[in-house]
Amino acid sequence: MSDINKTDDEQLESPARRALFRRFAPEQPTVVPDSHYPRPPWAVENALFLALCTQCDACISQCPMRVLGKSDEKEEILHGRPILDLAYGSCDFCGQCVDACPSGALDKDRGKKRQVIPLLTGSCQAELGMYCHLCAEACNEQAIEFNASKKPVIDLERCTGCGECTMDCYSRVLIMSKH
DSSP, X not given: OOTTTSOHHHHHTOHHHHHHHHHHSOOOOOOOOOOSSOOOTTBOOHHHHHHHOOOOOHHHHHOXXXXXXXXXXXXXXXXXXXXXOOSSOOOOOOOHHHHHOSSSSBOTTTSBSOOEEEEEOSXXXXXXXXXXXXXXXXXXXXXXXXXXXXXXXXXXXXXXXXXXXXXXXXXXXXXXXXX
């Protein structure tokens, strides 16, 4: 059937016509997914990190603290990328991950050192009337103090995000959260 014999509705649906309009339609912006997990220390901004990281795992293998691992996220672009996992250890910011990174995805000049911050998720032992200042004693930066109501207060200006406080938190109410 020629285009002359088609009705107006049929002509609007032709593949050639749709292709013509598609050429003039604005491109849809590409959405770069953000990982649910924090990146290693000194990771560059997310879109640049995803573009540069080759998933060579050099940063993971060089981490003496064993706090770097691979993402298990479903999105293909995020799956297998290096992440910071402070569930069973803390980071001493030795920089070996940066030194091992051949792509520039980890960079001390352009990247962000602190990827996580501590958050209090409930009442700690000190707030409940027991003596416990383990988190403050573990903090090398002296970023944790206790207020008058015996609640820990975290000075985010001093905090490096190393995770040492959460390792020593007896009641496990202090957690590290993506920054």
